Amino acid sequence: EAQVTQNPRYLITVTGKKLTVTCSQNMNHEYMSWYRQDPGLGLRQIYYSMNVEVTDKGDVPEGYKVSRKEKRNFPLILESPSPNQTSLYFCASSLSRGWGRNYGYTFGSGTRLTVV
Amino acid sequence: DQQVKQNSPSLSVQEGRISILNCDYTNSMFDYFLWYKKYPAEGPTFLISISSIKDKNEDGRFTVFLNKSAKHLSLHIVPSQPGDSAVYFCAASGSSGGSYIPTFGRGTSLIVHP
Numbered sequence: 001e002a003q004v005t006q007n008p009r010y011l012i013t014v015t016g017k018k019l020t021v022t023c024s025q026n027m028n029h030e031y032m033s034w035y036r037q038d039p040g041l042g043l044r045q046i047y048y049s050m051n052v053e054v055t056d057k058g059d060v061p062e063g064y065k066v067s068r069k070e071k072r073n074f075p076l077i078l079e080s081p082s083p084n085q086t087s088l089y090f091c092a093s094s095l096s097r098g099w100g101r102n103y104g105y106t107f108g109s110g111t112r113l114t115v116v
Numbered sequence: 117d118q119q120v121k122q123n124s125p126s127l128s129v130q131e132g133r134i135s136i137l138n139c140d141y142t143n144s145m146f147d148y149f150l151w152y153k154k155y156p157a158e159g160p161t162f163l164i165s166i167s168s169i170k171d172k173n174e175d176g177r178f179t180v181f182l183n184k185s186a187k188h189l190s191l192h193i194v195p196s197q198p199g200d201s202a203v204y205f206c207a208a209s210g211s212s213g214g215s216y217i218p219t220f221g222r223g224t225s226l227i228v229h230p
Binding site for chain 2: 004024033035040041042043044045048058090092104106107108109110
């Protein structure tokens with residue numbers, strides 16, 4: 001089944017403790033992206049990648065890092081999490097540079113992160 | 117500044133009636149528009165899209181209308197069903213330096229009452 005898999009689904013952590021949220025897709029998509037969803041703010045892009053070893057900042061990159069060493073994986077790294085990073089995170093992938101203009105992104109099921 | 121606006125955070129509709137979800141945009145460079153549907157505890161899923169060369173696109177019970185002069189699009193669901201209860205995100209994209217990364221609105225929560 002074609003899918004984007006995120007892990008973990010739920011995570012509670014303490015301020016300052018480094019964490020990584022993994023994202024993997026099995027569709028051979030070149031383009032991958034991370035979003036966070038907050039109440040009243042919708043989906044905001046954190047980072048995106050257009051190919052292996054090619055990453056760029058989205059709208060809200062502060063406090064996050066990403067890497068794209070392989071095509072299928074795009075982990076999101078929080079080096080020193082803070083409470084304002086408590087959010088619902090989604091990874092998404094797309095086949096083409098059009099970012100799914102004809103068929104949309106494929107999103108993962110989300111990671112609910114709480115930083116205390 | 118929001119480039120894609122969904123001014124109604126929520127909408128309540130009776131089963132069988134029409135649901136109309138609205139979206140406005142400000143960037144004239146946007147030329148492709150998409151709607152996503154999101155259930156709780158799931159990621160958004162693509163619903164329907166429209167190119168700026170069209171003013172209407174229909175897929176079953178879902179129709180998207182685009183009014184370019186008003187920079188406005190709407191999603192019509194007819195007839196509405198309880199299973200349509202979800203958050204709907206409007207997204208827009210256009211070539212910006214060769215990138216078509218979409219911009220999302222804040223979402224509208226639709227509740228369809230049986």
